[in-house]
Amino acid sequence: MANFMSRNDLLLLLGFTVVVLTMPIWLTPFGAGYPDLLQRFMIFGIFAVGFNILFGLTGYLSFGHAAFFGVGSYAAVWSFKLLTLDAIPAMIFAVLISGLFALIIGFLSLRRSGIYFSILTLAFAQMSYNLAYSVLTPITNGETGLQLTLNDPRVLDAAIGQTFVGQPVPTLLGQQLGGYAGFYFCAGFLILSFFFAQRVAGSPFGMMLKSIKSNQTRMQFTGFNTRPYALSAFVISGMYAGLAGALLAVTDPLAGAERMQWTASGEVVLMTILGGVGTLVGPVIGAWIIKYFENILSALNDNILTQFWSFLPEGLAEIVVKVTSKFVGDGWHLTLGLVFVIIVIFLPGGIMEGVRRMAATARRSDPPGAKSHQHQPAE
Numbered sequence: 001m002a003n004f005m006s007r008n009d010l011l012l013l014l015g016f017t018v019v020v021l022t023m024p025i026w027l028t029p030f031g032a033g034y035p036d037l038l039q040r041f042m043i044f045g046i047f048a049v050g051f052n053i054l055f056g057l058t059g060y061l062s063f064g065h066a067a068f069f070g071v072g073s074y075a076a077v078w079s080f081k082l083l084t085l086d087a088i089p090a091m092i093f094a095v096l097i098s099g100l101f102a103l104i105i106g107f108l109s110l111r112r113s114g115i116y117f118s119i120l121t122l123a124f125a126q127m128s129y130n131l132a133y134s135v136l137t138p139i140t141n142g143e144t145g146l147q148l149t150l151n152d153p154r155v156l157d158a159a160i161g162q163t164f165v166g167q168p169v170p171t172l173l174g175q176q177l178g179g180y181a182g183f184y185f186c187a188g189f190l191i192l193s194f195f196f197a198q199r200v201a202g203s204p205f206g207m208m209l210k211s212i213k214s215n216q217t218r219m220q221f222t223g224f225n226t227r228p229y230a231l232s233a234f235v236i237s238g239m240y241a242g243l244a245g246a247l248l249a250v251t252d253p254l255a256g257a258e259r260m261q262w263t264a265s266g267e268v269v270l271m272t273i274l275g276g277v278g279t280l281v282g283p284v285i286g287a288w289i290i291k292y293f294e295n296i297l298s299a300l301n302d303n304i305l306t307q308f309w310s311f312l313p314e315g316l317a318e319i320v321v322k323v324t325s326k327f328v329g330d331g332w333h334l335t336l337g338l339v340f341v342i343i344v345i346f347l348p349g350g351i352m353e354g355v356r357r358m359a360a361t362a363r364r365s366d367p368p369g370a371k372s373h374q375h376q377p378a379e
Helices: 007-021 035-057 066-082 087-109 114-135 155-159 179-202 204-221 227-251 262-275 282-295 302-308 314-327 329-346 351-364 370-374
Strands: none
Touching: 007 179, 035 179, 035 204, 035 227, 035 262, 035 282, 066 087, 066 114, 066 227, 066 262, 087 114, 087 227, 114 262, 179 204, 179 227, 204 227, 262 282, 262 329, 262 351, 282 329, 282 351, 302 314, 314 329
């Protein structure tokens, strides 16, 4: 194991695993311990980890990754409709289709770099969204979205004589993936995705990606062809997005064109920057924060705020409720915007930069004579 993973990497993976698997416990006091939100934490954590491989490691900023997210959802739902309700074939099918789609888009987009690459990915994503919304309605069912029905063929399920009563739902080896079972299913994929990203970042391939980000022009001048490496990172990142989209279809068996909008692509960019570009844990934390704001702050209303500030004097409480109400409910984007501005101004490296600063401060606060005393020869 020592040759396979360094001690620090192993500790990071174990710590990350413990944090993820115990989320239903430590998030309950914050009102976020219910399965639906926990599943979204896992899904968008995978989305952000994959995006960071392209943006954080390789330095290519894509504004079109929601296209692969949506393609993964559509592929998974079609697997549920045509093959079987079991989740594993749907996951494999979604990852392969998303990877193929990313290969095509990446091959065309990577002919340019910088802002031109970003605009190309945005254009392809918007083309995909419009195709899914209107032109490809026989495949995507347009604005209604692709849903499961009892009349779907599901040839593999039919071959083994499996029948369903009521609304079909995805399963794993015959067990429904609802509630906390769905959360732990998604959590397993997040841990595996994190482990794979960890191995990529520490591998020679990952070193090449970091070199491309550092100075791609110098590498090209030395005769090194960087495009295959950048294209590989693009495809891997797209497959991560497809996996996340498939998991969203598992927990909510519906695929709609709205999952491919440019706003979804911008959201994963915010997640990565908020947590820390180029770090392993940062994008996951950024995804969790944004989804927490979206689902918890947006649900707060004046009645809840009135109860929360009830310890204040009556007149003051009314003023505080009126002010804070602008930052919750429909105004939760304002709170997220303020947090993002503060992070960018004071912590350009994201939340993980703040963690590193606190760790450095803690090390400097060690007793000055501790280390010298340890190395003092015995008399």
